Amino acid sequence: MHLLRLPxxxxxxxxxAIGIAxxxxxxxxxxxxxxLRLRELILxxxxxxxxxxxxxxxxxxxxxxxxxxxxxxxxxxxxxxxxxxxxxxRRxxxxxxxxxxxx
Numbered sequence: 001m002h003l004l005r006l007p008x009x010x011x012x013x014x015x016x017a018i019g020i021a022x023x024x025x026x027x028x029x030x031x032x033x034x035x036l037r038l039r040e041l042i043l044x045x046x047x048x049x050x051x052x053x054x055x056x057x058x059x060x061x062x063x064x065x066x067x068x069x070x071x072x073x074x075x076x077x078x079x080x081x082x083x084x085x086x087x088x089x090r091r092x093x094x095x096x097x098x099x100x101x102x103x
Contacts, residue, residue: 015071019064026063027056 004010031039042048042055 011071011075012068015067016064019067020060022067023056023059023063026059027052030055 004013031042034040042051045051
């Protein structure tokens with residue numbers, strides 16, 4: 001049986017990939033922006049590669065687990081409350097108020 005056919009594992013894999021992409025972008029952004037001379041500090045060290053790997057690993061764990069955790073927490077919500085539902089939440093509340101007033 002192929003594991004990605006299971007909906008939960010597919011959901012986790014997709015969100016893990018999103019977290020990995022964000023982690024790589026974050027590390028690239030830190031290296032490009034060089035805040036407080038971080039890039040210079042890392043590249044000047046003899047073990048700069050190890051520092052980059054450890055920093056990337058920390059970002060992978062952080063952003064990967066955050067993306068997967070938020071996806072799991074959104075499983076119990078109706079589609080209108082998951083975001084991107086076209087503003088259905090506010091509209092639904094307004095319609096419910098109108099129905100209460102009409103009674």
